[in-house]
Amino acid sequence: FYKRIPVAHIEAGLRSHDINSPFPEELNRKIAGDIATWHFAPTIQARDNLIAEGKDAGAIFVTGNTVIDTLLHFSGAIDADKLMSAKLATHFPFLDPAKKMILVTGHRRENFDGGIHRICAALKRLAVREDVQIVYPVHPNPNVCSVVNE
Incomplete structure (x- = not known):
């Protein structure tokens, strides 16, 4: 500029x-x-x-959402690349491709004032479903990880 x-x-x-x-x-x-x-x-x-x-x-x-677009791109790339699929299965054996995956991000500062607690409460309700799995790459910020790891 x-x-x-x-x-x-x-x-x-x-x-x-x-x-x-x-x-x-x-x-x-x-x-x-x-x-x-x-x-x-x-x-x-x-x-x-x-x-x-x-x-x-x-x-x-x-242009669309950068996160969603990236997920869609790599999802297709993983499906098309059997070697990559095998590596992911080895590194993340807990993932079940037959289940729906919920990918969570919730590290924004505006979520600190109770938002993280509400997100986690909703995730707990969803976690009882047998047809879904939750993947939450937790941000190292103590305001986030302390609540998520509770």
Whole structure:
């Protein structure tokens, strides 16, 4: 930006509409949006947020969710690569491909005030189902791992 190089904002338009929550992420998102030349929004709602803020609709591209897109890409790659499938089965023998997998991320600061407890309570209710398995790569932040490991 300072060198007049165009800026592309990935996951543009995500808004809580509360400058203090999450802090400082919400402010950083707005600043990134103000200096960006191109806005790559994950959803229609994110695009609409940018348009409501006066961003040029022609510079906004709805691209999808980076995490979901990555999961879909690698899921397909794993299915197509028998060697990779075998390695994963060796490293993670507890995973059952016949079951539905719930992949959880819940490390955001805005979840610290009770959110992590509610997420874990919901996961406990789901864990009794025999047709699902839960994979939760737990963030090392003590505010997260202490609650999840309870």
